[in-house]
Amino acid sequence: MTTAKIRSDSHWLFQANPKQFDLVSDLQRRRPGDDETWMVTRYAERMVRGARVLLWQGGAKAGIYAIGTLTGEPVEQQGTNPYGSGDSKRRWYRVPFRYDSILSKPLLKTEIRKDEVLAELGVINAPQATNFEVEKDQWERIMELLEERGESVSQALSSEGREIVERVIQWYSDARLRGQLVALMADAIGAAHEVSDKAWCTTSVASGKLNLNVGRNAILTLSRGNVVRLALGDAETPRTTLEQVRELGTNAYVYKGPPDGAFQTLTLSDYARLAPELRPGLVGFAAASARAYRNSPFRSAHSVAVVEAIAHLAGRDLPQPSYADMDALSYWKISPGRGAHLWSNWRDGNYVAIGWSDLGDLSGVSREEFDARLNRLVDEHGWSRAGPEQAWRFSQIPVGARIVANDGTRRVLGIGTVVGEYEFVDGADVEVDEDGYPLPHRLPVRWDDLRERTVERGGWRKTLIKLTAADFEEIVAAGAAAEVVHDDETETAETEDALDFDGIVANLAGKGFHFPEETVATYLLALQAKRFVILSGISGTGKTALALEVARGLQGSAAPEVAPSVSRAASVVTVKPYNLEYRRIMLPAALTKSHPGFIEAAEEQRRVLLEYPGGKQEVAVSKPKQANTVFLLLAGEASTWFLETFEEGDPLALAIEPDESGGPGIVRVAGQSETKAATAAPRRYEVVAVRPDWTDNHGLLGFHN
Incomplete structure (x- = not known):
């Protein structure tokens, strides 16, 4: 399913059924600038703060009675919708908005339906709903009609x-x-x-x-x-x-x-x-x-x-930015060929590329068409599907995705951002790999960080692997690549937690503090060498702001949780070949024996809820007779995540959250970075940011007071 692009310059119409809510009477006590909420039964995922909305009363005198602006995102409600059909399983929401204008005279349906542009309004042709999307040309025409009548259409101010x-x-x-x-x-x-x-x-x-x-x-x-x-x-x-x-x-x-x-x-x-x-x-x-x-x-x-x-x-409408889906950014690891021999080309040319040229240009190709091409090539050449499937995933990587270029399992060469759409390069411009095969599938990338880093990623054997946000954060914080030990039999020494220097500088600048990078770097280096550092300077120069921002950097970012929590007491198993081949995970008896409800569900081959980084899904469970082990049978998105995340030999952390009512409970499966965290020693330090308890005089002292 394709999701429509979410824009904060979208427009909406909310309809009131006068038998359930009399909008006209309610507006008599309203003023521009008043805040209210409205029921949402559809399009909730597309409504964002800053979007404009028309308030419509249905019934005998149907029409537009007010204009507003959404002041937040829809919030899912609990229980049965009091204005709905009584279906307790149907999701419903409420969205906050502010009244911008209460019309002195409504723009009635009888007038609207005569207008050539507005005759196709959804509320006129299919009125049995609460929420309707309004096209841009329809919105502009309504604003034009209202302005001609002397109505105010500008947004109200907070x-x-x-x-x-x-x-x-x-x-x-x-x-x-x-x-x-x-x-x-x-x-x-x-x-x-x-x-x-x-x-x-x-x-x-x-x-x-x-x-x-x-x-x-x-x-x-x-x-x-x-x-x-x-x-x-x-x-x-x-x-x-x-x-x-x-x-x-x-x-x-x-x-x-x-x-x-x-x-x-x-x-x-x-x-x-x-x-x-x-x-x-x-x-x-x-x-x-x-x-x-x-x-x-x-x-x-x-x-x-x-x-x-x-x-x-x-004197015009302006959109608000929409950050609604930014936390859904994707992260990818890609290898620049054996021995990273293509890295200099990728770095200097600002791109990444992948092979399987026989698949042709994948621009605008549907999944069905791709499968048809792949099936034909599998029959012709005897290919397995795993390799060319990477070309499909590569072509679907969106603008804004973060890219990690690696050399083997222990070295990161650079970190970048996809800045353009997928493209297919052929002819004389196509790049070839070490074996002479062309790499025509290409993405433009801005390389943000070319510092080499040391990592320990035993599963990085595929060319393209999707990472979790936690994986990416761990890679960004990794130590310098000078610490790489090239003897595969020798473990790489653990590195200290690294600060996000660029992020600290950027956050300071975004709050109006433009410290020279040399000053920030000197402070960070001093903190690594000394237990105490004194920031000197007259009051108001931003010393407290600098100390607070660095403290936040030491404590780590407040990124949203991307994976279910797995405790340090979780069972850790090793991924075996049959796990990957048959898409199943074995739960050890030591883990399941204290959860009789879970064992009962497995014996009856019922489904249980599986939570994994990035999603949740009901999966089948099975317990062979005369055996003490239980298997999770993966399918769909959970199966795809498992195959893209793990290789043979990788550790995998598992836990069961018990159900107090005696049910099977919830199975939690962790990604590679969460598995490492579940078995790692706890952090042995804490940072407490302290600000002064006095206030300087703004007129006499520094700029930042």
């Missing part, structure tokens, strides 16, 4: 949004200049969002400045007396601001933050003089940054109110 609007008006008393500035930020938001609705964010920092960040790039800052603040290339290259900005929308521009890059600030008079030529470069820079980074590293600092305020001041 209290924080109103405060930001007042702040901007105070900063820029010249209405014409203020209009140019907010239009510039609105255009840059639109350009970034058109490329990726996850790449950008707006922030309001402690000093009051309003920032637009796309990827790791600072696009635009609005503040009192200053307008544009950017890291414009090499500080040692003397160029004018205009020369630098002209490069922003081109591929020649390479972002450099401090200390290598120079921040450039324009005064209001400079901006007014350069505005006509600055505008295309800045808007192009926003789009180029979204293409390069796709996901925002500063998303946790995003301010919804800044977007609300800019939209209000610019």
Whole structure:
């Protein structure tokens, strides 16, 4: 099943059945800016914060009575839907929204159905539902009709949004200049969002400045007396601001933050003089940054109110970014040939590639068509299916996926991000492997980190392997590759937990703290050498912020749980050839003997719930007669995960969560990294971040107070 692209600039219509809820009467007590929730019975996975919504009353006087904006994602509800059919098993949700406008006169169905554009509205042609999607041209036509009647269609402001609007008006008393500035930020938001609705964010920092960040790039800052603040290339290259900005929308521009890059600030008079030529470069820079980074590293600092305020001041609708499915990013390991002999080509050419050229171009090919091609080639050449199946998985890797390039089972060469769609390369440009076979299937990759790392991955024998988020985090934190021991009979020494230096710098920048990287690096090195480090400097220079961010880095990221918890007391088995061949896992008697409900389910060949990293599924269990062991019989997605994750000889951690009512319980299976964690020694340190209990005077002391 293909999931539609989730966009926060989508539009919705929510219908009220007057027999169950009288929307018209309820609106008499409502005001623009009021918050409310609405029942959702379909499209819940596609509704995101920032989407606009029409409120429709059904019945004799059916029509549009109000306009709103979603302020959050739908939340699943417990129990039976009080307005539903009584089916307790059917999922239902409630989504929060804010009223933007209560119409002085409704736009009735009798008028709407006469309009050529609006005649196809879902609520008119198939009204038996609560939630309807509204097409962009239909939404624009409705807004046009309402504006012609003098109705307000702009988004209502939250209290924080109103405060930001007042702040901007105070900063820029010249209405014409203020209009140019907010239009510039609105255009840059639109350009970034058109490329990726996850790449950008707006922030309001402690000093009051309003920032637009796309990827790791600072696009635009609005503040009192200053307008544009950017890291414009090499500080040692003397160029004018205009020369630098002209490069922003081109591929020649390479972002450099401090200390290598120079921040450039324009005064209001400079901006007014350069505005006509600055505008295309800045808007192009926003789009180029979204293409390069796709996901925002500063998303946790995003301010919804800044977007609300800019939209209000610019007099137009603006989308909010959608981070809803960012945690579902995929992670992949791929080998650049035997001995990594293709690595220099991949690194310098910014791509990865895989073979099986006989399958042809897989762009836009359905799974059914791929299977038909593969079946024909298997019959012709006697292939097994496992190898060419990797080409299919490779072609489905999405933009934004993280890539790990490896050399054998102990060395990581680089970590990157997929920045473009799958492509098929043939003719003279196709790359060949060490045996002369072409590698036509290709993905463009931006290599983010080329530091070599030491790992211990006994299962890395396939060219392409899907990793869990926990696997990827562990690889990122691995030690330098200089520690690799090339004797396969010798174990690699354990490495200390590594800090995510780039992540710490990025998080600081996203919160408005632009420390030179040399300063941050010096602090981290000092912490490794000394038990105590004193950060000196006048109050307000950001010492506390630096200490807190490093403390968070030591404690690890707050990434969402990606695998079921497996305790240190879990049973650990070794993956055998028959496990892979027959897609079954043996549960040791030592694990099952204390769970009689589970053994009973196995004897009756019932199904039990299996939880594994990335999903859960009901699977069959079986217990042979006269045997003390129980087998999990894998199928579907669980089987695919097992085959892609494990090789012969890999350890596998298993646990059973008992059912207090005597049922079979839940079987938890861990991935490679979780298995390692289940058997590892506990962490022997803790970091407690401490901030001062006094407050400096903002007017007298440092910038960051």
